[in-house]
Amino acid sequence: MKPSIWVKRIVFIIVLLAIWQGVYMSGYFPAIQFPPPTKVFQALIDGFADGTLVGALLASFKHLLIGLALAITLGTLIGVLLGKSRQADETAGMYLIAMQSIPSIVWVPLAIMLIGLNETAVIFVVVLGGTFVMALNVRTAIHSVPPEFIKAARTMGSKGLPLFFKVEVPASLPYYMSGIRLAWAFSWRALMAGELLSNGPGLGYSLRFAMDFAQMELVIGIIIIVGVIGSVVDQLVFSKLEKKVMRRWGLLK
Amino acid sequence: MFLQMNEVAKRFDAHEVFSGINLSIEKNQFVSILGPSGCGKSTLLSMVAGLEDVTEGTLSLGGEKILQPGTDRGMVFQQPALFPWLTVKDNVTFPLKADHSKREKEQLAAKYLKMVHLTRFKDAYPHELSGGMQQRVAIARALAMDPKVLLMDEPFGALDEQTRHILHDELMKIFDETKKTILFVTHSIQEAIKLSDRVIVMGTRPGRIIADFPIDMDRPRERDDKKVIEMEKNIMALLEDEIKKVMKEELDYEAKHLG
Structure with missing residues (x-):
């Protein structure tokens, strides 16, 4: 990336911080509702220094990793089933899209009533958040395998399971990677929804805790952490992986 | 005979692509199937490959009935x-x-x-x-x-003219070296004449074989060779009627539905 782009981005954030500081100094909002950037920064430092935010982050990542792994596994199985079987797709494909359209926070009350106010309920919500989007993408991935690949492979004597694993699986990998990236994004959102209503530990729980104790600086601080992690993981891990596969497959120059 | 088609027909639901195709192809020959789009030449080739079901009749290679794809038939498609x-x-x-x-x-x-x-x-x-x-x-x-036979479905159709000529020459060398039986589908008259030992011309609506003749000319064949030009004209005349038929049908349809 060109350095001028980074200059623009840094200038933008400095201007934003300056406006924030200006609004704070105007005294229009009470300080308890509108802390200055420095206080938010301090709250973040304190949170990391005394370990509460570190613990919350670790707990959140634990929920996320377990939930995402399950979502990817389940989503792949459902997606392959719908992608390969026309019967299954005609029967259940539409409902999968319906399930996908349900915001994950809606599952929280159900999870709590079903499982209880604990970490398993949070993981359950994360799984639901990621599974459907994963399944839909895997289904698309399988449908988008170029038919000429399959024809060519068949003329070379491939059929059945070897055809699936040697041709259809690698051919659908680019879409599969997009699926994983989206599953991560949806799971991350679901995780925050689940944790907000849970009784900890976790980043979402810390956020609600900060609200209950009227610590606006920590509320804003945690929102910033959530945003930073969401975008950094996407950019550094999933987008990179996806682009790497697409380039190798010749879909991206 | 090496590659044999007996009374082969293909239908998609009610639509008949072709019927009554009888062909015997000898070993080590380069045979082109030439025809306008819609005559079913690619479908016929896919049936030899085992990728398409045979509605009626039988196909066999080296005495064995073709029922599914197999490594005894290599195929090159228009897309690599x-x-x-x-x-x-x-x-x-x-x-x-x-x-x-x-x-x-x-x-x-x-x-x-x-x-x-x-x-x-x-x-x-x-x-x-x-x-x-x-x-x-x-x-x-x-x-x-x-493979015993190499099936080629308009393999150079998507390439530019120069590249196509280079690949024609390469294919001729490969044919010389390997002595494979090649079944080559094309809609280009020149290409068929330049490459083949035998050209089978298919007509359309319904798809059928309208001509089948050998080409006894030394290779390489130059485009401006008198015999080549003569042969091109003959095939063009054969196909003109077929193309006119398609055009007329389309125009009639337009007239009926828009007029």
């Missing part, structure tokens, strides 16, 4: 259909079965890549090659499994 996740070499060895040792595979890949002059690109990925080079890899891949 190379696997983008494999290197050129791995694409060529893809059809080789597990009973080949790794060294044998390497040797076979080297042999056929040399034949298509792509030795230098054995470790490249398909998207790093031009369209013509990709199609040469596809030819090497089809040859690597040592």
Whole structure:
């Protein structure tokens, strides 16, 4: 990336911080509702220094990793089933899209009533958040395998399971990677929804805790952490992986 | 006869593509199937490949009935259909079965890549090659499994003119070297005359064979050769009626539905 782009981005954030500081100094909002950037920064430092935010982050990542792994596994199985079987797709494909359209926070009350106010309920919500989007993408991935690949492979004597694993699986990998990236994004959102209503530990729980104790600086601080992690993981891990596969497959120059 | 078609017909639901196709093709011959779009020539080739069901009649290769795809028939499509996740070499060895040792595979890949002059690109990925080079890899891949017959479905149709001519010459060399039986589908009269030992002309609506003749001319055949021009004219006349028929049908349809 060109350095001028980074200059623009840094200038933008400095201007934003300056406006924030200006609004704070105007005294229009009470300080308890509108802390200055420095206080938010301090709250973040304190949170990391005394370990509460570190613990919350670790707990959140634990929920996320377990939930995402399950979502990817389940989503792949459902997606392959719908992608390969026309019967299954005609029967259940539409409902999968319906399930996908349900915001994950809606599952929280159900999870709590079903499982209880604990970490398993949070993981359950994360799984639901990621599974459907994963399944839909895997289904698309399988449908988008170029038919000429399959024809060519068949003329070379491939059929059945070897055809699936040697041709259809690698051919659908680019879409599969997009699926994983989206599953991560949806799971991350679901995780925050689940944790907000849970009784900890976790980043979402810390956020609600900060609200209950009227610590606006920590509320804003945690929102910033959530945003930073969401975008950094996407950019550094999933987008990179996806682009790497697409380039190798010749879909991206 | 080596490749035999008896009373072959193809229907898609109520639509009949062709019927009553009878053909006998000898070993080591280069046979072109020439015809306007819609005559079913590609469908017929797919049936030989075993990719399409046969509605009626039988096809057999070397005395064995064709029921499904098999490594005794290599196919090259209009699209190279190379696997983008494999290197050129791995694409060529893809059809080789597990009973080949790794060294044998390497040797076979080297042999056929040399034949298509792509030795230098054995470790490249398909998207790093031009369209013509990709199609040469596809030819090497089809040859690597040592098929009894090579099926080619408008293999040079998507290439530019110059590349096409270069590949014609390469294909002729490969044909000389390997002495494979080649069944070649095209809509280009020139291409058919330039390459083939025998040209089968198909008509459309309904699809059927309207002419079948040998080409006894020395290769390479130049475009401005008198005999070539003569033959081109003859085939053009044969096909003109077919194309007119399609045009008339389309115009009648327009007149009926828009007039």
